[in-house]
Amino acid sequence: MTDQKKPRSLPLSEAITISAQAVGEVMLGRSLTEVLDQLDTHERPIVQSLSFDALRKWVKSHELIKQFIPKAPPPEVEYLLSVAIPLFLQSDSDGKGYASHTIVDQAVTACSEYEPTQYAKGLVNAVLRKVSLAIKAEREKPYPPDPIPMFFPPWWRASLKRNYPKSWQSILLGQAQRAPLILRVNARQYTREEYQQLLQEAGIEATPITEIAGVSLHSALLLKDPVPVGDLPGFYSGAVSVQDAGAQIAAILLDPQPGDRVLDACAAPGGKSAHLLELADCELIALELDGQRITKIGGNLDRLRLQSQAVKIVRGDASKAAWWDGKPFDKILLDAPCSASGIVSRHPDIPFLRREADILALQQRQRAILTQSWNMLKPGGTLLYVTCSVFPEEGENQASWFATEHDDALRLNAPGQILPTGINDGFYYALFKKNGS
Numbered sequence: 001m002t003d004q005k006k007p008r009s010l011p012l013s014e015a016i017t018i019s020a021q022a023v024g025e026v027m028l029g030r031s032l033t034e035v036l037d038q039l040d041t042h043e044r045p046i047v048q049s050l051s052f053d054a055l056r057k058w059v060k061s062h063e064l065i066k067q068f069i070p071k072a073p074p075p076e077v078e079y080l081l082s083v084a085i086p087l088f089l090q091s092d093s094d095g096k097g098y099a100s101h102t103i104v105d106q107a108v109t110a111c112s113e114y115e116p117t118q119y120a121k122g123l124v125n126a127v128l129r130k131v132s133l134a135i136k137a138e139r140e141k142p143y144p145p146d147p148i149p150m151f152f153p154p155w156w157r158a159s160l161k162r163n164y165p166k167s168w169q170s171i172l173l174g175q176a177q178r179a180p181l182i183l184r185v186n187a188r189q190y191t192r193e194e195y196q197q198l199l200q201e202a203g204i205e206a207t208p209i210t211e212i213a214g215v216s217l218h219s220a221l222l223l224k225d226p227v228p229v230g231d232l233p234g235f236y237s238g239a240v241s242v243q244d245a246g247a248q249i250a251a252i253l254l255d256p257q258p259g260d261r262v263l264d265a266c267a268a269p270g271g272k273s274a275h276l277l278e279l280a281d282c283e284l285i286a287l288e289l290d291g292q293r294i295t296k297i298g299g300n301l302d303r304l305r306l307q308s309q310a311v312k313i314v315r316g317d318a319s320k321a322a323w324w325d326g327k328p329f330d331k332i333l334l335d336a337p338c339s340a341s342g343i344v345s346r347h348p349d350i351p352f353l354r355r356e357a358d359i360l361a362l363q364q365r366q367r368a369i370l371t372q373s374w375n376m377l378k379p380g381g382t383l384l385y386v387t388c389s390v391f392p393e394e395g396e397n398q399a400s401w402f403a404t405e406h407d408d409a410l411r412l413n414a415p416g417q418i419l420p421t422g423i424n425d426g427f428y429y430a431l432f433k434k435n436g437s
């Protein structure tokens with residue numbers, strides 16, 4: 001397979017319209033990933049960038065909207081403004097953005113498509129002109145305004161404050177930033193050094209990430225500037241995957257060996273399954289409950305050239321045994337469904353979608369899957385429990401509960417809670433060995 005050509009980009013006004021619609025969907029409770037998945041390839045990069053920024057700067061843009069429109073505007077105008085306002089923040093801060101008059105002009109054109117009344121267009125025009133001036137004036141003040149521009153529900157803030165009294169603000173601030181692009185080199189095709197060389201030849205600057213939370217990484221590369229995946233050498237022939245550095249320690253901690261029978265109990269979209277197969281010729285069952293998400297696993301394994309007789313993608317519920325053939329596993333990766341509160345910088349819709357009550361419901365699902373998976377593990381085997389959460393209810397509390405409930409579970413060394421740093425997302429890792437031989 002050859003690498004695809006760079007997709008043509010979208011005019012800014014069209015991108016603003018589609019992004020405002022995407023933000024509207026999130027406000028109705030839909031996942032942004034689902035909305036973005038429905039876009040054409042040439043639309044996705046710019047719409048993702050604009051809608052992510054709209055969510056990351058939600059509090060900041062709404063302060064400005066309120067300042068200039070005391071009565072709440074119609075939702076269409078609100079979403080359009082929340083997409084356009086962050087463009088001024090970017091243009092002022094890094095010099096790479098659009099000129100202010102272009103932003104106003106393109107947003108008004110977008111409004112003609114999205115909410116084509118004279119009233120809406122006039123409002124967008126007037127508000128954005130004022131916002132542009134206000135942001136300029138604010139930059140000249142000696143102290144920066146509120147450092148957390150993103151929306152987090154009060155219960156979320158309170159939980160972080162309680163659990164991380166010293167670092168909660170820096171965690172939230174870090175999560176409101178754009179996440180860097182991190183790659184995992186497919187060890188079956190290239191060493192990290194070889195691939196770094198290929199990147200350099202393509203004019204893409206990257207540095208190795210050698211360790212996260214005391215675990216050595218052999219395949220992680222941090223790109224200085226993000227690029228579309230189609231520009232990465234050999235992407236479509238499986239040379240490399242995009243994966244956060246914190247996620248890359250999962251397969252390393254589980255340490256699959258050739259011939260091991262391994263279960264990835266919650267596998268879609270297959271990032272960690274692929275990493276396991278890159279590390280060893282193991283017999284892998286990639287289990288997934290969701291009929292939509294499961295389709296992504298095969299696509300990823302195909303691209304990375306990792307499909308074989310030894311790999312089975314199975315639709316089933318990991319909290320039940322109905323799908324199981326009764327043969328126990330040497331190793332189990334349990335990357336459990338969770339709040340995703342650790343990966344907000346890559347999924348800024350999460351704080352808008354989660355409810356406080358979700359945490360208890362998730363905790364119960366995690367316990368059910370943990371208990372059932374343990375029954376499927378061989379004596380002497382290991383199980384890695386992972387969540388991409390920063391809430392202890394889904395991390396340390398679960399691991400302690402599990403160890404107390406299971407006399408045959410021995411806790412092995414693992415990082416525990418990893419907080420988001422701006423380089424890696426937030427994860428929780430606990431490793432258990434089943435007593436016996």
Ligand SMILES: C[S@@+](CC[C@H](N)C(=O)[O-])C[C@H]1O[C@@H](n2cnc3c(N)ncnc32)[C@H](O)[C@@H]1O
Nearest residue numbers: 266267268269270271272289290317318335337
């Ligand atoms: C955190 S994601 C897994 C990410 C994946 N391990 C990767 O690295 O690409 C959790 C997955 O578990 C799936 N899931 C939720 N409940 C499940 C269950 N009871 N049995 C199996 N899969 C489940 C979700 O649909 C979701 O795809």
